[in-house]
Amino acid sequence: MKNADAYYLYDEAVILENLQILRKTFPDFRFFYSAKTNPNRHILETLLANGxxxxxxxxxxxxxxxxxxxxxxxxxxxxxxxxxxxxxxxxxxxxxxxxxxxxxxxxxxxxxxxxxxxxxxxxxxxxxxxxxxxxxxxxxxxxxxxxxxxxxxxxxxxxxxxxxxxxxxxxxxxxxxxxxxxxxxxxxxxxxxxxxxxxxxxxxxxxxxxxxxxxxxxxxxxxxxxxxxxxxxxxxxxxxxxxPGRYLVGNAGVFRTRIIDRKVSRGKTYLIASGGMNGFLRPAAANIAKLYGPVSRGAEPLISCEHPCRISVQNNSSETEEVTVTGNLCSGFDVFARDIVLPKAEVGDYLEFSNAGSYACTLSLREFASQPKVREFFQTVSGEVRE
Ligand SMILES: Cc1ncc(COP(=O)(O)O)c(C=O)c1O
Structure with a gap:
């Protein structure tokens, strides 16, 4: 995962746990994985190998x-x-x-x-x-x-x-x-x-x-x-x-993106990261939906609710600050979150977004603005990371 500015990381152990829960809930059923939710080959291999x-x-x-x-x-x-x-x-x-x-x-x-x-x-x-x-x-x-x-x-x-x-x-x-x-x-x-x-x-x-x-x-x-x-x-x-699609994989993926720049504009602090709408579209889509009124019901599969993921900073900072987190596209709508409180982050730190396993990578605007494509990694139960 080194050198990747923006990437998804899928966790096989979580996928298998989710499958286990479904098996207990539906003991007489078979499960056909909804491939459109995330056709990553390692995920497919895991689910196919498990029946x-x-x-x-x-x-x-x-x-x-x-x-x-x-x-x-x-x-x-x-x-x-x-x-x-x-x-x-x-x-x-x-x-x-x-x-x-x-x-x-x-x-x-x-x-x-x-x-x-x-x-x-x-x-x-x-x-x-x-x-x-x-x-x-x-x-x-x-x-x-x-x-x-x-x-x-x-x-x-x-x-x-x-x-x-x-x-x-x-x-x-x-x-x-x-x-x-x-x-x-x-x-x-x-x-x-x-x-x-x-x-x-x-x-x-x-x-x-x-x-x-x-x-x-x-x-x-x-x-x-x-x-x-x-x-x-x-x-x-x-x-x-x-x-099932998202029940198996939705919470088994995170999206991570590196902060490229930070700046203060007229009193507001911005963290500008790589791979916004072109990396993980769902947070920006929820923000855009909010412009038209409260997000009371989702517009699946793109918009599920007002706050579709938890955002955290991958550092040990104990100081917090209010920030607006954006991507690096030339679009005023390329915004992950506005005015949220996060641990103080510096250029080079990674932000992590939860719930990025389903309707995430393939649903994002990956061709937009000829930006580098986000990468996808898969961590096996034995801890090996595969791309
Ligand atoms: C026919 C069909 N099957 C399965 C799914 C997967 O649903 P989910 O990912 O919400 O579990 C969908 C999603 O829209 C669908 O349309």
Whole structure:
């Protein structure tokens, strides 16, 4: 990590701890890691070596999973607006999830060109919400009401359903109610003749971004509720899947950046660091959102809350000062934090930002202003650091 002005550091031990918690909470489920949240190869290797499949959000992520030797039944590909090329290139290599009625017909046609006999899934936009009784319109999935008039498929069979309506939930009761609704929907569809083998519940488990106002998801309580549901719906499907992303990796990463300059401008102290919006966009994005009003609800996956990470200084200073911390882009919005109190920092010190494991590196403006790209490091359980 020496000589890196700005870098991410991912901790394998934390990822494995998180996986262990999920296993205890969902003992009858498989986990398909949501690769879009952080496709770092060391993270993928760790999760694949520990029995996870891959939730791919593009044909590119299907290819990525394949390049790691993941078997097709362990790759689920769900995203709206797949092109014919996306469908053609990925259908033989994954479980493709149709996101609309039109896409279902295109998948069937292309499945015919490829010889037929494919098992596929449908993403459903259910008639329930996460916090509400009724479902709304959505760019994702096929409306529940349309399921009775799906086109008859000639070359593919629907054997799985996929539902994902909200990420970043911290309420176990909300999640338990959601899982119950999904089970109940699957049971209903089976009685209507759908040959469902796999139920994919999407993601939903959230993490704490701001300790001052959020409480962690109660996994023990959620686990009890989940076990009751799995025994009530025992035998409903061959496979139950959850697609966690940030729960596995969100708190397992930090972003560190070196202070390049410090200055006082009309009484305000600025720390200017490398790799702002082009390194770790999320803090700046939350600051920009605040300009339009209080951040009461996130705009996932970019904005989760008003204070999405803890900022600390990597030095032993006992003196504190109020500072505004910015990046080094030519943009007045390249601000990590305004008017916060930190230990007194000097040029050359590193700042550390927590919660930088998911939706962080790949979601940042890495091409902007031709600045050097931030680097990514991975610390194994044995303490080895790999790039
Ligand atoms: C279909 C689907 N699966 C899984 C995820 C991962 O969710 P999270 O990272 O919040 O756990 C998302 C996130 O938006 C998603 O859209």
């Amino acid at each position: 996870c499949g891959i939730d791919a959000a593009s044909a590119g992520e299907v290819r990525l999973a394949e390049s790691f030797g993941v078997a097709k039944e362990n790759i689920s590909y769900s995203a709206p607006g797949k092109t014919d090329d996306d469908i053609r290139s990925s259908l033989p290599h994954c479980r493709l999830i149709a996101d609309s009625v039109g896409e279902l017909s295109r998948i069937d046609k292309i499945a015919g060109e490829l010889g037929g006999g494919f098992e596929i899934g449908i993403r459903i936009n259910p008639a329930f919400g996460m916090d509400t009784e009724a479902g709304g319109p959505s760019q994702f999935g096929i409306d529940y009401e349309l399921l009775e008039s799906l086109p008859k498929l000639q070359n593919a069979e629907i054997t799985s359903i996929h539902i994902h309506i909200q990420s970043q939930n911290l309420g176990w009761e909300t999640l338990a109610r959601y899982y119950e609704n999904v089970f109940s929907l699957a049971a209903e569809l089976k009685t209507r003749g759908f040959a469902i083998r796999i139920i994919n519940f999407g993601s939903g488990c959230g993490i704490v971004y701001d300790e001052s106002c959020q409480t962690p998801l109660d996994m023990a309580a959620l686990g009890t509720a989940v076990r009751e549901l799995t025994s009530r719906y025992a035998g409903i499907a061959d496979e139950l899947i959850i697609e």
